[in-house]
Amino acid sequence: MSVNTRAVLQDGAHFELINGIEILEMSQRMHEIGLSLGATTVEHGLIGFGDPKPVRIHSEVVYHEDMVQFFMLGCVERATDGGTTILYDAVKAAEIIKAEHPDIAEVSMTFRAEHYEGVSTTVPLLREKNGQQFLGFRQKKKQLNDLIGLPKDVDEDTFYDYIDSVLDRCIEFEKTLSPGEVVVVDNYQTLHVRTAYTGVRKMIRVRVDDPEDHREYLV
Numbered sequence: 001m002s003v004n005t006r007a008v009l010q011d012g013a014h015f016e017l018i019n020g021i022e023i024l025e026m027s028q029r030m031h032e033i034g035l036s037l038g039a040t041t042v043e044h045g046l047i048g049f050g051d052p053k054p055v056r057i058h059s060e061v062v063y064h065e066d067m068v069q070f071f072m073l074g075c076v077e078r079a080t081d082g083g084t085t086i087l088y089d090a091v092k093a094a095e096i097i098k099a100e101h102p103d104i105a106e107v108s109m110t111f112r113a114e115h116y117e118g119v120s121t122t123v124p125l126l127r128e129k130n131g132q133q134f135l136g137f138r139q140k141k142k143q144l145n146d147l148i149g150l151p152k153d154v155d156e157d158t159f160y161d162y163i164d165s166v167l168d169r170c171i172e173f174e175k176t177l178s179p180g181e182v183v184v185v186d187n188y189q190t191l192h193v194r195t196a197y198t199g200v201r202k203m204i205r206v207r208v209d210d211p212e213d214h215r216e217y218l219v
């Protein structure tokens, strides 16, 4: 059955890998999948030219109160080496933190946008959407994060190391996408990262109902 007619992310799936998409049809297919998940889609064109360094673990659009629930990554050209996409179970991460460190589960964070001037949000570390708690988070990056309500015996570095140690236990997808593959992601149930790479890596990223799509992107 074609992805045009098949529903994606059924039964609460955290992500879905679709393959065999013709490169020239990829953008349109992603747009159609996006429309089936929300009202509008924003395509970010080809990404991956600029910075082959690893990104840090994050939730997409973490700096907005509602983030964005769905996004997609489609592979046009694979890097020579690396460029692996890893997804982490954000619901399991929230459960682990609540069980192991209820005090850390009460922390709030301010996240400032790197590429949109004046955009920030202050939210609980464990957010709740659709009746489910999840970790909405971005690893320490420049001066873009503030921590609020950190327990007295936990310093910032310990906090960030602890979250990394939780997420190490929550990997649920790890793959270097090949041309023609698209991963559809529920951002309310996962966090993600992309490893370092060499060579040229061309990806299409599509966000569904991006709350900042009307803003000018600062580069």
Ligand SMILES: [Fe+2]
Pocket (backbone or CB within 6 Å): 058, 059, 060, 192
């Ligand atoms: Fe991302």
